[in-house]
Amino acid sequence: MSEHIRIVLVNTTHPGNIGGVARAMKNMGLSDLCLVSPKLFPHPDADARASGATDVLESAQVVASIDEALADCELVFGTSARERHIPWPLVDPRELAAIAAPLKGKAKVAIMFGREDRGLTNEELQRCHHHVHIPAVESFSSLNIAAAVQVISYELRMAELADQAGEKPQWGTQWDIELAEQRELELMFEHxxxxxxxIDFLDPDNPRQLMPRLRRLLQRAVPDKVEVxxxxxILKAVERKMESAEKNGNDHV
Amino acid sequence: MSEHIRIVLVNTTHPGNIGGVARAMKNMGLSDLCLVSPKLFPHPDADARASGATDVLESAQVVASIDEALADCELVFGTSARERHIPWPLVDPRELAAIAAPLKGKAKVAIMFGREDRGLTNEELQRCHHHVHIPAVESFSSLNIAAAVQVISYELRMAELADQAGEKPQWGTQWDIELAEQRELELMFEHxxxxxxxIDFLDPDNPRQLMPRLRRLLQRAVPDKVEVxxxxxILKAVERKMESAEKNGNDHV
Structure with a gap:
């Protein structure tokens, strides 16, 4: 069982798909399902397609925002079908499993799936450390959401089964500090x-790609708590310095 | 495209599942679908779940027996959920792909999927060279048939791509910028x-582990030139801000 893996479905339209996802998860030993503003849930179509995985549906969390869904997760993957504006670290399901499976007992991992018709928004994708792409043929690349969850859950299960031979630590060594949770990272990015x-480096009226680039850089490193x-x-020290300089300036007026 | 692979569905009950199978196949570059005595086909539910893979449905052969379905195939796999009476050569989907993918252009390979409720009969399974088992958890081992086809088609596609694989790009995608050179990184760390x-955050007389921690964080991300x-x-903006604040302070002295 991979209880450190959370499947997050964002704005799912068809309740049947939610049931199909629950079944795919349970087949592969996953149980933590989080639904961000589903269109219809609970619903009989979800129960029908779950085909015995009703426990996964019943214990699913329904939340209003991805902030709530991701708050306590240390590592976030987002499924992405298309090439994006700014390239983002991209893994296939097998590479995802190679990263995520060894984090069992050490970190909570979220895997986000977008809307049936439009996937995840750019903003949602920028919340992710990595994007995951299922290598479908280019001319017909959109998988059913339950099928996508099935493939990724299957790779996690294969990695778990292979892993039972020997556990590989994060970054190949015993790390000294726990990974930061998403809520800590988000507060850091806001700060x-x-x-x-x-400091007049970011113009709020013309932010360009500055924050996405900084997010991408720091998230690629998957910061731990001390690093955050x-x-x-450092940010506080900059603020303090500016305030004291301003204060000195004012003293002399 | 793996035109040497035939997906054979035996006595499928729900036409929606046939549609889901067609979509899963087309996503992964398969097109040869053979239906052995489906309960309802063609059917609007099949078209709906196919979601654009109607060409696979339209070209599907409908036959009355597995003899017809398998006649021109050299190698046959049958999906099997349970332990069988007589042990049979058993592979997982990855092993199936390792066997079947290299046979492109050399042999026709059939992969048979049984009924939604009972799978393949013993007699049908004995027609197979190998059995294939998707390693689901034992307590909930029955996958939806479209999900099972998705997993196996995915493994075939992964094997095909690995076969074509040349070099893999940095972070799995075409990156937009070259990586920073060490000298650029070192100048950045000095700065x-x-x-x-x-800003009085680092005490030169007692630097502790601050710089090593920041180095480790940023180097882990392997920054590109634009990120550096x-x-x-940002560092220049901090300096400029401090200088102008100091200057203002001095003006008033």
Whole structure:
């Protein structure tokens, strides 16, 4: 069982698909399902397609935002069909499993699936450390959402079965600090954005791709808790310095 | 495209599942579908779930017996959920793909899927060279038939792609910018260190593990040239802000 894996479905339209996802998850030993503003849930179509995985449906969390869905997760994958504006670290399902399976007992991993017709938005995709792409043929690349969950859950199960031979630690070594949770990362990014505006580096009226680029850089490293605290400490030091300089300026007026 | 692979569905009950199978096949580059005495076909539910893979449905052969379905095939796999009476050569989907993918252009390979409720009969399974088992959890081992076809087609596609694989790009995607050279990184770290001293965050007499931690974080992400320029731009903006604040202070002295 991979209880450290959370499947997050964003704005799913068809309840039958939610049932299909629940069945695919249970087949492969997953149980943590989180639904962000599903169109219709609970629904008899979900129960029918779940075909015995009603326990997964019953214990599913329904939340209003991806912030709630991801808050306590340390690592986030988002499914992406298309080439994006800014390239983002991209893995296939097998590589996802190679990264995520060894984090059992160490970190919570979210895998986000988007709307049936439009997938995830760019903003949602920028919340992810990695994007995952199922290598379908280019001319017909959109999988049914339950089929996509099935493939990824299957790879996680294969990795878990292979892994039972020997566990491989994060970054190939015993790490000294726990990974940061999403809520800590988000607070850090908000703090960073405020500070960049204060030092006149980020123009709120013309932000361009600055924050996505910084997100992509730092998320690629998957920061631990101490690293996030150090970054926030630096931001606070910048603010303190500016305030004291302003204060001195005012003293002399 | 794996035109040497035939998917054979035996006595499928729900036409929606046939549609789901067609979609899964087309996603992964398969097109040869053979239906042995389906209960309802053609059917609007099949078209709906096929979601654009109607060409696979339209070209599907409908036959009355597995003899007809398998006649021109050299190698036959049958999906099997349970332990059988007589042990039979058993592969997982990845092993199936390792056997079947290289036979492209050399042999026709059939993969048979049984009824939704009872799978394949013993007699049908004995027609197979190998059995294939998707390693679901034992307590909930029955996959939806379209999901099972998805997993096996995915493995065939992965094997085909691995076969064509040349070099894999950095972070799995076409990156937009070249990676930073070490000298650029070192200049950035020197700049960072100077700035941290200026904002009184780093005490040169007691530096502790601050710079190593920041190095480890940023190096883990392997920054590209634009990312390094952005970081240096931020450092310059901090310096400029401090200088102008100091200047204002001095003007008033």
């Amino acid at each position: 960073l954005e405020r500070t960049l505006v204060k 605290n150090v970054l926030r400490g | 960072l260190e100077r700035t941290l001293v200026k 320029n952005v970081l240096r731009g």
